[in-house]
Amino acid sequence: MRPVGSKYLLEEPLGRGATGTVWRARQRETAGSEAAVAGEPGETVAIKVLKEELANDPDVVMRFLRERSVLLRLTHHNIVRTRDLVVEGDLLALVMDLIEGPDLHRYLRENGPFSPIAASLVTAQVADALAASHADGVVHRDLKPANVLLTEDENGMRPMLTDFGIARLADSPGLTRTQEFVGTPAYVAPESAEGRPQTSAVDIYGAGILLYELVSGYPPFSGDSALAVLHQHLAQEPERPRNVPDPLWTVIEHCLRKNPDERPSAVNLARGLRTVADGIGAQATPQAAGAALGVAALLAPDPAPAPVPDSGAQGATAPGPGAGDSDPTQVLPHSGAAPGGQYDPSAETNVLPQTGGPQGGQGQYDPSAETNVMPQTGGPQGGYGQGGPPQQDGPHPWESQLRAARDRNEQTQVQPLDPSMDPLRRRPQRRAAPPPPPQQAPQGQQPYGQQPYGQQQYGPQYGQQQPPQRYEPQPPRGREPRPQPEPRQREPRPPREPRQRREPRQRSANPMRIPGLGCLKGCLFLVVIVVVAGVLVWNLTDAPQWWAEGKSFWQSTKDVFDQIGDFFRQFNS
Ligand SMILES: Nc1ncnc2c1ncn2[C@@H]1O[C@H](COP(=O)(O)OP(=O)(O)OP(=O)(O)O)[C@@H](O)[C@H]1O
Numbered sequence: 121m122r123p124v125g126s127k128y129l130l131e132e133p134l135g136r137g138a139t140g141t142v143w144r145a146r147q148r149e150t151a152g153s154e155a156a157v158a159g160e161p162g163e164t165v166a167i168k169v170l171k172e173e174l175a176n177d178p179d180v181v182m183r184f185l186r187e188r189s190v191l192l193r194l195t196h197h198n199i200v201r202t203r204d205l206v207v208e209g210d211l212l213a214l215v216m217d218l219i220e221g222p223d224l225h226r227y228l229r230e231n232g233p234f235s236p237i238a239a240s241l242v243t244a245q246v247a248d249a250l251a252a253s254h255a256d257g258v259v260h261r262d263l264k265p266a267n268v269l270l271t272e273d274e275n276g277m278r279p280m281l282t283d284f285g286i287a288r289l290a291d292s293p294g295l296t297r298t299q300e301f302v303g304t305p306a307y308v309a310p311e312s313a314e315g316r317p318q319t320s321a322v323d324i325y326g327a328g329i330l331l332y333e334l335v336s337g338y339p340p341f342s343g344d345s346a347l348a349v350l351h352q353h354l355a356q357e358p359e360r361p362r363n364v365p366d367p368l369w370t371v372i373e374h375c376l377r378k379n380p381d382e383r384p385s386a387v388n389l390a391r392g393l394r395t396v397a398d399g400i401g402a403q404a405t406p407q408a409a410g411a412a413l414g415v416a417a418l419l420a421p422d423p424a425p426a427p428v429p430d431s432g433a434q435g436a437t438a439p440g441p442g443a444g445d446s447d448p449t450q451v452l453p454h455s456g457a458a459p460g461g462q463y464d465p466s467a468e469t470n471v472l473p474q475t476g477g478p479q480g481g482q483g484q485y486d487p488s489a490e491t492n493v494m495p496q497t498g499g500p501q502g503g504y505g506q507g508g509p510p511q512q513d514g515p516h517p518w519e520s521q522l523r524a525a526r527d528r529n530e531q532t533q534v535q536p537l538d539p540s541m542d543p544l545r546r547r548p549q550r551r552a553a554p555p556p557p558p559q560q561a562p563q564g565q566q567p568y569g570q571q572p573y574g575q576q577q578y579g580p581q582y583g584q585q586q587p588p589q590r591y592e593p594q595p596p597r598g599r600e601p602r603p604q605p606e607p608r609q610r611e612p613r614p615p616r617e618p619r620q621r622r623e624p625r626q627r628s629a630n631p632m633r634i635p636g637l638g639c640l641k642g643c644l645f646l647v648v649i650v651v652v653a654g655v656l657v658w659n660l661t662d663a664p665q666w667w668a669e670g671k672s673f674w675q676s677t678k679d680v681f682d683q684i685g686d687f688f689r690q691f692n693s
Pocket residue numbers: 134135136137138139140141142166168200216217218219220222223262266267269282283449468469470
């Protein structure tokens with residue numbers, strides 16, 4: 121088990137994403153006052169260990185430190201709580217509450233789409249989480265089913281939004297220096313795709329895509345390359361799935377407006393979705409049904425959406441052809457086309473190469489726009505705060521703070537582990553072989569049930585049309601291994617001996633195949649041998665004479681016994 125800081129021990133990898141690996145971990149000691157949750161020794165937690173590329177990027181590290189208090193104070197019923205942030209040597213880690221349930225992406229894959237009511241209620245809770253974070257000035261920016269974990273409480277399934285602030289960390293000037301774009305093509309808002317300034321409305325767009333996917337089983341825009349998907353976000357209107365009732369479609373359509381100013385605020389989205397859920401069931405009162413039909417009136421936009429710091433600073437985001445959006449989460453630029461062509465809803469945060477657009481955008485970072493709570497001890501020196509490209513040379517303005525943070529943790533380091541024993545070097549094991557990719561229902565086709573529209577969608581209860589909608593806690597399941605490059609530190613394996621090619625099985629030259637002939641042949645062969653041997657013995661030896669003698673011997677023996685028998689018969693009579 122690998123220690124993280126002095127307080128935590130990594131136990132088992134839970135999964136790997138674009139920005140790092142999430143581990144099940146255990147608390148060794150109560151955390152200090154810098155942690156949001158002190159915790160108890162022995163408590164289980166989840167720890168996201170950020171990737172080396174991120175941990176080694178000074179800009180990411182500085183953001184990590186600066187945003188520490190923002191992340192730690194973000195608490196809500198539907199947000200996975202960040203308990204602590206750890207900086208240890210070259211390791212950056214977020215300590216979170218451990219959520220035992222699956223994420224929405226996996227749940228969808230295993231259980232199929234939600235009923236319109238269930239989809240509305242789940243998304244309403246996600247909107248609650250967004251409303252709380254937007255009120256705090258925090259925009260998620262990577263809303264997608266994989267970032268919504270499901271837990272269960274007394275009220276049933278509870279979605280918990282995770283990965284807050286991670287997209288922001290990954291989207292550092294340091295990384296954009298390398299001409300990359302962080303995002304998940306299927307969920308990227310048009311303004312993000314174009315590199316325009318972003319606000320909290322990008323999360324509403326993400327919520328709209330998520331809602332669409334929950335109710336249909338597939339996201340509205342797909343294609344054989346990330347570029348194709350991004351173009352659809354920009355230019356194509358989503359096609360309405362047939363099972364979506366009018367009021368729910370009104371909500372989805374508002375969330376997916378190309379113009380961010382026309383999307384509802386998170387608060388209004390949550391309210392609208394609950395109104396829809398109340399009004400589309402078979403047992404809805406006429407009043408509730410009427411309110412649901414008038415939901416558009418509830419979907420007023422946010423008059424003061426939270427801005428995304430640095431947004432619009434990345435330049436254009438048109439990814440190069442072949443930047444397949446079905447690739448697994450990656451941080452390094454893609455090369456080559458996506459295997460399989462079509463968009464895979466399991467696609468995770470992708471980092472897409474940028475092939476054009478305004479240059480030097482990454483230099484427009486404005487520290488004042490950050491939701492920064494930690495005192496800034498000096499602005500970036502002529503670097504990303506000045507509009508020019510970030511300075512790589514010279515000490516980073518935050519370096520002393522970083523060193524102090526590292527020093528705090530360095531003393532807690534335990535003996536370095538043998539690389540082969542180091543769980544950080546191991547690949548996640550828990551996932552079983554990935555199930556076959558979900559079949560995308562053809563556009564406009566009913567994904568579940570065959571009932572005509574109007575009968576099926578107005579089920580009285582949450583999940584009525586799809587009984588397995590409630591999340592049943594399941595025994596620990598394997599997690600699918602993601603195709604990842606081998607960790608760099610691993611010892612090179614000795615080249616394997618090429619396997620000996622097996623000789624193909626020889627078959628009889630006889631083209632006629634008689635079943636059982638193999639055995640029959642053996643028997644016939646034996647009979648022939650016995651007959652030939654008999655003939656030879658009969659003709660070449662004195663066997664006929666022995667036979668005659670033997671015969672006469674047996675005859676004489678028989679005569680003796682006959683005489684004895686006669687004697688006794690006479691004696692008796
Ligand atoms: N707090 C948590 N408790 C339990 N499991 C978690 C927690 N956070 C994340 N996970 C799981 O860990 C895995 C990896 O999470 P991560 O956020 O790195 O992946 P991702 O969202 O697919 O990637 P990314 O958004 O970085 O592309 C996911 O399967 C997720 O379900």
